[in-house]
Amino acid sequence: xxxxxxxxxxxxxxxxxxxxxxxxxxxxxxxxxxxxxxxxxxxxxxxxxxxxxxxxxxxxxxxxxxxxxxxxxxxxxxxxxxxxxxxxxxxxxxxxxxxxxxxxxxxxxxxxxxxxxxxxxxxxxxxxxxxxxxxxxxxxxxxxxxxxxxxxxxxxxxxxxxxxxxxxxxxxxxxxxxxxxxxxxxxxxxxxxxxxxxxxxxxxxxxxxxxxxxxxxxxxxxxxxxxxxxxxxxxxxxxxxxxxxxxxxxxxxxxxxxxxxxxxxxxxxxxxxxxxxxxxxxxxxxxxxxxxxxxxxxxxxxxxxxxxxxxxxxxxxxxxxxxxxxxxxxxxxxxxxxxxxxxxxxxxxxxxxxxxxxxxxxx
Ligand code: UD1
Numbered sequence: 001x002x003x004x005x006x007x008x009x010x011x012x013x014x015x016x017x018x019x020x021x022x023x024x025x026x027x028x029x030x031x032x033x034x035x036x037x038x039x040x041x042x043x044x045x046x047x048x049x050x051x052x053x054x055x056x057x058x059x060x061x062x063x064x065x066x067x068x069x070x071x072x073x074x075x076x077x078x079x080x081x082x083x084x085x086x087x088x089x090x091x092x093x094x095x096x097x098x099x100x101x102x103x104x105x106x107x108x109x110x111x112x113x114x115x116x117x118x119x120x121x122x123x124x125x126x127x128x129x130x131x132x133x134x135x136x137x138x139x140x141x142x143x144x145x146x147x148x149x150x151x152x153x154x155x156x157x158x159x160x161x162x163x164x165x166x167x168x169x170x171x172x173x174x175x176x177x178x179x180x181x182x183x184x185x186x187x188x189x190x191x192x193x194x195x196x197x198x199x200x201x202x203x204x205x206x207x208x209x210x211x212x213x214x215x216x217x218x219x220x221x222x223x224x225x226x227x228x229x230x231x232x233x234x235x236x237x238x239x240x241x242x243x244x245x246x247x248x249x250x251x252x253x254x255x256x257x258x259x260x261x262x263x264x265x266x267x268x269x270x271x272x273x274x275x276x277x278x279x280x281x282x283x284x285x286x287x288x289x290x291x292x293x294x295x296x297x298x299x300x301x302x303x304x305x306x307x308x309x310x311x312x313x314x315x316x317x318x319x320x321x322x323x324x325x326x327x328x329x330x331x332x333x334x335x336x337x338x339x340x341x342x343x344x345x346x347x348x349x350x351x352x353x354x355x356x357x358x359x360x361x362x363x
Contacts, residue, residue, distance in 0.1 A: 001091025001360055009037030009064075009076070009100030012173075012284050013050035015265060016095040016118060019175035019349035021055065027353045031056055032093070035083055037076050037100040038063040042239065048264035053176065059087075069099060069130060076103035084111050085258055087132050094138060095119055095132035095172070097283075097304075100338060109141040113251060114363065118172060121144035121152025122283075122304035132304070144359060148172075148287075149307045149341055169351040170343030173284055174291050177269065178346035184269035185300070193258060193271070195232045199326075202275040203257065206238035210281050210299060211273070214248050216319045220299055221253040223324035227279070227331065228256035228355025230328075237258045250258050277331045279324070286314045291344055297327040315339040 002285050004024060017034070024032045036058035040046045049055070062079040064072060076099065084092070084107060092108040094101045095118040099129045108115040117138050124132050139145060139156060147153045148171040156166050186197050193200075203224060210216045227233055235244075235257045245251055263271070269288070272278060278289050281299045289296035290312025308314035313334070317327030343351075 002088065002363070003087035004032040004091050004093065004120060004356060004360060005035060005084075005087065006032045006093045006095075007035050007037065007080070007100060007104040008058075008095065009039035009062075009260075010096075011045050011049060012054060012282075013095055013098060013286065014046070014055060015176045016172045017093075017177070018053040018055055018155060019120065019172050020093065020095070020352060023349035023353035024356070027350075033060075033087055033089060034058045035080065035104075036061045037080070037103070039072065039076070039098060039100045041065055042262075044262040044264070045239070047295070052180070054267040055294070067101055068177055070358035073099050073103045076100060077107050080104050080107045082193040084108065084113060089113060089122055090363060091116060091356060093118060093356070094142075097135045097138070099123070099130070099134065102134040102260070105141045106136040114143045114147065114359065115141055116144040116195050116352075116356060117142040118146045119148055119167070121147045121149075121154075121156045123152075123155045124302045124304040126131075126302050130208070133143040135304070144355065146348075146355075148344075149305075149349070151306055162331050167353075167355055168343065170345060170348035171291075171341070172348045172352070173287055174344040175346050175349050176265075177288055177291055181268060181270055181273065184266050184273055186270060186274045188270040189267055192260075195234065195258070197274040198276045200232040200258075200275060201227055202278045202280075203233050203235040204238070204272050204278075204280045204282050204285060205235075205241050206298070207281040207300065208240070210319055211238075211244045213243045214250075216245060217248060217250060219319050219321045221250055222321040222323065223328070225253050225256050226325055226327055228322075231276060234260065234275075236263045236268065238262060254264060277328065279328065286312075287344075289313055290338060291340060295334050297324065297331050299324060307341040311339040 063077040091114045093116045208261045286308040290308040296314045
């Protein structure tokens, strides 16, 4: 049987491929080939995830680094094409919606290597988000589409994807969360942050639409300053955001918040699981807070993960200062942890591996 090849390259990818690698190892008796594109390369953005999640050394590291979208995607395609020609995988698996996902999908499709997309079908319906472009194109190219929620399947049907290609399997991020939760105790982080459990807000911010525009970033900053007057705010700062804050001279609002470098998976999960509320523009964190029952205020106008709003603990606040504050106070007043979406049960990767094994064996 030809080998399975799994691609990762940016922080959220590692969280999604870890359970797939494990499930494949259990089912097939050997790890899949693992290719790391190197879209993220700092220890805090990449290496710590390999350690925390027990990921094996990648079989190939493409080392592409940062660049404009075209430059980064092109570099990844050139390097990944060479890897595919050398290793001749029987099936390529991509996850999520980052540039690494798109680049590998295009290469596999052009080499006519069967392609599987994990976390298929999510749509924000906002094509100004680079991730939305990556999702739409990847799903059009994929032969197998693994969806985390029923709305994702509906989106794919509307776009004309044949239903036989689509498998509703649940959410692999929650597999990782469940596996790591026992290690993500508050004791991991207690000494580093002067806060008590359930008394602080956790903030993350990195979307270009929020941090690359002075108007959006200053509105968010105004709201966060007020939140920090109510409870301590812990803010692990993404490298993109750090750069923009310095560029716009907005560093002073950070005096009110507890700053830290980006954190590894386990430390960050420990902070999330014990927060009173999370404020974020991340996609994955909307899902993790829903699974953990922690209130989440999303600093965006749209979400590609609507079940976190309709069933979970998420509320969309946009980026205006008044709306963020209102969302924050509503989140504090909310009762009950919400519902866990269907099949977010920690076993999604096993379902995916079973389908992949069948398809690989048939070819
Ligand atoms: C990328 C993904 C986004 C994901 C996010 C998670 C795309 C289009 N975007 O955004 O969907 O939510 O990762 O973090 O793929 N940098 C470093 N060190 C690193 C990596 C990046 O300093 O290890 C800096 C560089 O200045 C770089 C900038 O961050 O230019 C942005 O990195 P990039 O990978 O282009 O996009 P992200 O904003 O991280």
